[in-house]
Amino acid sequence: xxxxxxKAKWATLVEEIPELVTSIKQAAQLTGLTEDTIRYYEKxxxxxxxxxxxxxxxxxxxxQIQGIIFLTRLKATGMTLEEMKHFREMTNAGDESIPARxxxxxxxxxxxxxEIARLSDIQTIIEFKIDHFREIFQHPNSNDMLCEEASKxxx
Amino acid sequence: xxxxxxKAKWATLVEEIPELVTSIKQAAQLTGLTEDTIRYYEKxxxxxxxxxxxxxxxxxxxxQIQGIIFLTRLKATGMTLEEMKHFREMTNAGDESIPARxxxxxxxxxxxxxEIARLSDIQTIIEFKIDHFREIFQHPNSNDMLCEEASKxxx
DNA sequence: TCTTGACTTGGAGTACACTCCAAGTTGTAC
DNA sequence: GTACAACTTGGAGTGTACTCCAAGTCAAGA
Numbered sequence: 001x002x003x004x005x006x007k008a009k010w011a012t013l014v015e016e017i018p019e020l021v022t023s024i025k026q027a028a029q030l031t032g033l034t035e036d037t038i039r040y041y042e043k044x045x046x047x048x049x050x051x052x053x054x055x056x057x058x059x060x061x062x063x064q065i066q067g068i069i070f071l072t073r074l075k076a077t078g079m080t081l082e083e084m085k086h087f088r089e090m091t092n093a094g095d096e097s098i099p100a101r102x103x104x105x106x107x108x109x110x111x112x113x114x115e116i117a118r119l120s121d122i123q124t125i126i127e128f129k130i131d132h133f134r135e136i137f138q139h140p141n142s143n144d145m146l147c148e149e150a151s152k153x154x155x
Numbered sequence: 156x157x158x159x160x161x162k163a164k165w166a167t168l169v170e171e172i173p174e175l176v177t178s179i180k181q182a183a184q185l186t187g188l189t190e191d192t193i194r195y196y197e198k199x200x201x202x203x204x205x206x207x208x209x210x211x212x213x214x215x216x217x218x219q220i221q222g223i224i225f226l227t228r229l230k231a232t233g234m235t236l237e238e239m240k241h242f243r244e245m246t247n248a249g250d251e252s253i254p255a256r257x258x259x260x261x262x263x264x265x266x267x268x269x270e271i272a273r274l275s276d277i278q279t280i281i282e283f284k285i286d287h288f289r290e291i292f293q294h295p296n297s298n299d300m301l302c303e304e305a306s307k308x309x310x
Numbered sequence: 311t312c313t314t315g316a317c318t319t320g321g322a323g324t325a326c327a328c329t330c331c332a333a334g335t336t337g338t339a340c
Numbered sequence: 341g342t343a344c345a346a347c348t349t350g351g352a353g354t355g356t357a358c359t360c361c362a363a364g365t366c367a368a369g370a
Contacts, residue, residue, distance in 0.1 A: 024317075036359055039319090044357095055366050057317055070284070073277045081357070095291065102288045105281055112278050116271055122232045123267050126260055129225065133257045136250065179347075191329055194349090199327095210336045212347055236327070311370100318365065328354085335348070340341100 014066065021060040022053070031068045038068075046071070046085045048092075067091075077112050166224065169217065176215040177208070186223045193223075201226070201240045203247075222246075232267050 010032035011017050021027050028035045038058075041047040047068065050058040060068075067088075074084050087104055090097040166172050166185045176182050183190045193213075196202040202223065205213040215223075226239050234242075242259055245252040 034359080035317090037357085040358060043320095052318090055317075056319095057366090070280075073280055077274055077277045077281070098288050098292050102285060102292065105285050105288070109278060109281050109285065112274050112281070116274050116278075119232055119267050119271050119274075122228045123264065123271075125225075125228055126232070126264050126267070130257060130260050130264065133253050133260070137253050137257065189329080190347090192327085195328060198350095207348090210347075211349095212336085314367105314369085316366090319363085320361105322359100322361080324357100324359070326356090330353070331351090333349085336346085337344100338346105339344085 011065070011069065014062065017062045017065050019062050021062070021065055022057070024058045027058065027060050027065060027068070030065050031072060033068070033072065041068075041071075041081075044081065044085070046081055046088060048088075074108065077108070078115065079108060166220070169221065172217045172220050174217050176217070176220055177212070179213045182213070182215050182220060182223070185220050186227060188223070188227065196223075196226075196236075199236065199240070201236055201243060203243075229263065232263065233270065234263060 011030045017030055018026075021030065024035045024038055027033075027038055031038070033041075038047065042050060050060060050064070053059055071084050071088070074087070075081070079087075083104075087101060090101050090104075172185055173181075176185065179190045179193055182188075182193055186193070188196075193202065197205060205215060205219070208214055222243075226243070229239050229242070230236070238259075242256060245256050245259075
């Protein structure tokens with residue numbers, strides 16, 4: 001629902017990621033982000049300051065690319081940049097922050113669950129509306145009757 | 156995932172809506188929108204110019220409130236204001252626009268379906284990550300092994 | 311040596327959807 | 341008659357997440 005680049009484009013398996021990614025362009029292709037977005041994420045501290053080649057160009061390890069991809073998963077399920085930043089900052093704190101990270105992920109998982117439930121509920125309402133329109137279209141005369149019926153149901 | 160006001164608050168059954176809603180405050184309570192948002196929607200043409208009382212205060216019929224609530228459903232499932240405006244403009248065109256409205260709703264329904272599928276997919280990935288953290292936490296030594304295993308799966 | 315292309319930086323601009331504010335009007339309550 | 345609440349308007353400001361741009365650097369190729 002967010003702008004989320006087409007799935008086939010970027011890496012979904014570790015094997016597709018070189019051990020060393022030597023340009024921001026490549027990083028962008030692998031993660032599905034734009035180069036500007038990667039720079040922006042680094043600027044706001046969501047991504048750590050990336051290593052540079054001698055000429056100043058960014059390089060990334062496979063693990064770093066994997067980390068970015070995981071962040072895009074969180075973002076794609078509605079986590080804000082600020083929350084992601086918090087999650088990532090804990091990664092820096094090492095294994096002792098694992099329980100905290102676990103509970104963030106578990107909470108987020110619950111949120112996704114509720115989101116799915118919410119979408120399904122509204123899906124049902126929209127389906128009702130679709131049926132309603134289809135009725136009107138097929139039996140233009142029984143229009144009012146169906147409206148009566150509709151008024152007994154959820155809006 | 157969007158800011159979506161708490162469900163219990165507003166009307167979900169037609170019976171809860173008076174036949175005539177005589178203030179923007181009441182309209183806001185019934186629809187779950189803020190007064191400012193209702194004015195804003197009217198300003199951008201997403202809602203038609205509401206009838207006013209002699210003193211200029213807005214009034215709404217039950218049907219109009221129902222219409223607003225349906226728009227909030229569309230919004231809550233990711234439809235943009237611009238798309239909703241388009242949908243609503245067709246409502247003005249009368250019954251001849253029903254096939255077009257039908258196809259918009261059907262397309263939107265498909266989008267929600269894909270959205271649910273997308274969330275479920277990522278849910279699975281997050282669950283894997285949670286299991287991974289839990290493993291590390293419970294068996295700190297087998298850490299590397301599990302990382303190896305992880306690297307064979309989806310990121 | 312010069313050009314080209316891929317990057318770098320800081321900072322400004324954009325899109326969406328509100329959200330807030332100041333100034334004014336109206337109707338009721340005391 | 342005056343205070344007050346509940347509205348009205350136009351317009352400015354906010355937050356999130358980018359997106360774009362100008363000016364500069366650097367390495368490789370003709």
